[in-house]
Amino acid sequence: MEKKSQNIISTKVENSTLDFDTVLAVALNSGQPFAAWKMPNENTQSIVVSLQKEALRVTSDLENLPNGFLARPFQDQDNKAFLIPADIYYTSDLPEIQFSSDYDFDTKVKVEKALNDFKHNKPLKKWKDNMLKEHFPPTSKEHFTSIVDDSIEAMKDDAFLKVVLSRTKEVPLKDDFSPIHFFHRLCKAYPNAFISVCFIPKVGLWMGASPETLISVDENGVFRTVALAGTQASNGMLPKDASWKSKEIEEQALVSRYIINCFKKIRLREFDEKGPRTVAAAHLLHLRTDFKVDTKATNFPQLGTVMLDLLHPTSAVCGMPKEVATQFILDNEHYNRSLYSGYIGPIGLKNRNHLFVNLRCLQIFNDHALLYAGAGITEDSDAEKEWKETEIKMDTMLKHLHS
Numbered sequence: 001m002e003k004k005s006q007n008i009i010s011t012k013v014e015n016s017t018l019d020f021d022t023v024l025a026v027a028l029n030s031g032q033p034f035a036a037w038k039m040p041n042e043n044t045q046s047i048v049v050s051l052q053k054e055a056l057r058v059t060s061d062l063e064n065l066p067n068g069f070l071a072r073p074f075q076d077q078d079n080k081a082f083l084i085p086a087d088i089y090y091t092s093d094l095p096e097i098q099f100s101s102d103y104d105f106d107t108k109v110k111v112e113k114a115l116n117d118f119k120h121n122k123p124l125k126k127w128k129d130n131m132l133k134e135h136f137p138p139t140s141k142e143h144f145t146s147i148v149d150d151s152i153e154a155m156k157d158d159a160f161l162k163v164v165l166s167r168t169k170e171v172p173l174k175d176d177f178s179p180i181h182f183f184h185r186l187c188k189a190y191p192n193a194f195i196s197v198c199f200i201p202k203v204g205l206w207m208g209a210s211p212e213t214l215i216s217v218d219e220n221g222v223f224r225t226v227a228l229a230g231t232q233a234s235n236g237m238l239p240k241d242a243s244w245k246s247k248e249i250e251e252q253a254l255v256s257r258y259i260i261n262c263f264k265k266i267r268l269r270e271f272d273e274k275g276p277r278t279v280a281a282a283h284l285l286h287l288r289t290d291f292k293v294d295t296k297a298t299n300f301p302q303l304g305t306v307m308l309d310l311l312h313p314t315s316a317v318c319g320m321p322k323e324v325a326t327q328f329i330l331d332n333e334h335y336n337r338s339l340y341s342g343y344i345g346p347i348g349l350k351n352r353n354h355l356f357v358n359l360r361c362l363q364i365f366n367d368h369a370l371l372y373a374g375a376g377i378t379e380d381s382d383a384e385k386e387w388k389e390t391e392i393k394m395d396t397m398l399k400h401l402h403s
């Protein structure tokens with residue numbers, strides 16, 4: 001991955017003070033923008049905290065942005081993403097905290113004091129004051145099934161081929177709910193998902209266990225993306241034993257075709273394609289095709305940025321054709337998806353970029369959570385089954401919210 005280098009100063013904070021939970025607790029209490037995450041199949045847990053009150057608003061130009069955590073909503077007017085710059089960066093595989101060199105000695109002393117104070121028994125309670133107070137009413141079953149039926153009619157009239165319709169559900173939280181414990185429960189339950197918690201003022205506190213990479217470019221310049229679609233409950237079945245109906249096979253093939261069309265638009269022929277094969281995500285099975293490009297061999301270092309712009313939102317979360325499906329979603333869902341089905345992930349850190357589709361996620365309010373899930377609708381869909389599909393997708397988070 002090619003990127004301009006950034007100045008970073010490492011500060012050793014008294015060893016006993018520094019651990020992931022302390023840094024996360026101080027970040028949560030602070031009201032500053034922050035994100036913490038664990039990558040799929042890795043044990044390291046990382047956190048970035050911004051020392052500015054608001055997240056930055058940026059275009060997703062990965063080669064030129066400062067290191068940090070990027071979060072882009074499904075849709076908004078100015079097509080910009082939020083960036084939480086890594087003013088402070090902590091990763092559990094290093095014994096020190098890193099400050100970007102823009103921050104002076106006083107700031108470092110303040111942060112170290114906050115970490116020490118917390119360790120000497122300041123409880124995690126202020127975080128609730130930073131939560132959003134209001135949201136759109138949760139979607140009723142009646143509304144969801146009626147818009148699914150309307151979309152099926154529209155597809156029968158050839159208005160579009162596929163649309164992904166989503167909904168929300170409100171769940172009360174216990175008084176002693178801790179985002180930190182929840183984060184660890186998710187890490188333990190879903191080792192191959194991207195586990196994240198992210199706070200942006202006015203956008204709220206979001207947590208998730210995403211199974212879906214939107215794009216990644218690793219330290220060797222290898223670009224990856226996936227076409228993920230088709231859902232069934234595994235009910236204990238191994239991926240290799242799964243069989244799929246033509247509805248799901250077509251639904252996933254549309255996503256693959258969409259990705260290949262994006263490669264075609266930029267005249268890139270040198271991509272590897274593997275699949276589709278069945279993969280497990282929590283208690284669910286999906287169909288997935290993997291795409292890979294060597295950006296060094298193809299001399300295309302900015303491929304990540306270019307594909308991000310072309311791919312988002314893919315037909316795994318939006319539909320086909322994209323413009324008509326987007327309009328149907330905006331006209332019918334009757335709520336703002338915000339970060340749900342947008343993309344989130346770390347950029348620049350450890351010399352790699354990895355953005356995930358923000359799925360299997362929820363938003364935390366001070367006494368309840370708002371869960372989000374959607375389902376791909378085609379002409380052959382059945383509204384009742386699609387409602388059920390959103391329920392089982394929401395179970396990914398719901399199962400671990402209280403334990």
Ligand SMILES: C=C(O[C@@H]1C=C(C(=O)O)C=C[C@H]1O)C(=O)O
Pocket residue numbers: 164166212228229230231286316317359360372373374375376377393
């Ligand atoms: C839209 C969601 O998931 C997406 C839609 C899928 C489908 O329609 O079968 C499967 C995986 C995801 O790409 C969601 O989890 O909310």
